[in-house]
Amino acid sequence: MTAQNTIVVIDDESQIRKILSITLEAQDYKVIEAAKGKDGIIAVANYHPQLVILDLGLPDKDGFSVLADIRTWSSVPVIILSVRDSEDSIVKALDLGADDYIAKPFNTKELLARIRANIRRVQLIDNESIVENGNLRIDFVKRLVYKNNLELKLTNTEYLLMQIFFKNIDRILTHNFLLKEIWGPTHTEDTQYLRVFIGQLRKKIEDDAANPKYLITDSGVGYRMMAVGN
Amino acid sequence: MTAQNTIVVIDDESQIRKILSITLEAQDYKVIEAAKGKDGIIAVANYHPQLVILDLGLPDKDGFSVLADIRTWSSVPVIILSVRDSEDSIVKALDLGADDYIAKPFNTKELLARIRANIRRVQLIDNESIVENGNLRIDFVKRLVYKNNLELKLTNTEYLLMQIFFKNIDRILTHNFLLKEIWGPTHTEDTQYLRVFIGQLRKKIEDDAANPKYLITDSGVGYRMMAVGN
DNA sequence: CGAATTTATTTACAGCGTATTTATAATCTG
């Protein structure tokens, strides 16, 4: 069981840790601070936090390996802190399974909103076997997807994709991440697979496949299922 | 959180420190004085002031490196004190992320007004994930910009620029600063990039792109987003 | 088991959108 309202902050800069602690504690989160990546990993293992904030500028060794390590045994949501001009590191972190990112210097309200959103997503999925989004619905137990209450005929791969998207609504899923999840760690070059399957899915789930509102492209990065209202 | 109403003054001239202290304390600011750059950095780290006043004429460490140091871990507003004839050092300080500058000998009323303005800007941004200016609005969480409540279609680079401008309303952002923030530390020569993108943004956000009221040019220095009333 | 059918993988290509570069006109500043 995860510890309610506990957040682990992994950052080598004590100033930023302090600012984050004060900000988060004011919102009644319990904060565990770690200055080094190794300590951060141990803290996540011991405290089972509800969320992790990880600064990519760690000197100890790079934040990526910390994230990769955590991801081998935990699906706790991880928000990345990074400098603005490092688009590449953001994508690399998302590839490894980071849930969200925020650029330094960050704005407090934005950070809090992202924390809430990421915690909410995990709670939603953990407790539901059926999830709705717009006029779509997925049943994780029966492994079926419906559009306007009509069952869609999906192939196995198509269903796997839908499952991942429904479990990560509003989260950017990188090409690499999706390929690893579905085709395993070897096919990270085969982005074209994704294009073909995304295209097929759009034909089935979108009202207008040429102007998708569910499966959105983040050019150069990946795809994302948008939350759609009713 | 930052310490309310606390200002750190970094200046090697005890006369000026004394004048500043008396002036600021009369306005109910708490003042921390530092004579040397190193002490100033430590003071900022320990007290988390709401604002910093930094004299560029420091002997021990030169003022620029003090500013650069602080900027690696803090976005606290920094007002530069400098002698009147040093246009170059002002631009250099703004490049490094100074928020404002004021020439010695300074006029008390003007100094207080600038202090208030710089504190206000940070408070405004820090407490909102949505910021309005005139008929524009930015949502830092959804990463969207609106004009008259209509979503604008911005490219990634255009959005990054808008984000920086909205986080720094009324502050002059130098070419170098903007180029570093968006294209990284290598492209500091490519001012033409900025001209092209600023032009594109004006077409999208201004009512009359030829007479901009949001994105103002400071010829030879940089650009600035003006606060616009409703 | 083998043919028919579905699904996955590959190949090919057209088109779009964006960043960058170039060229030139307009404007600003001292």
Added chain:
DNA sequence: CAGATTATAAATACGCTGTAAATAAATTCG
């Protein structure tokens, strides 16, 4: 006014995406 700076449009370059269609593999079913 002269030189520097800025604005604007247009051209270019290029990567990425989406679609279709061909081939291969897997699955279904009589």
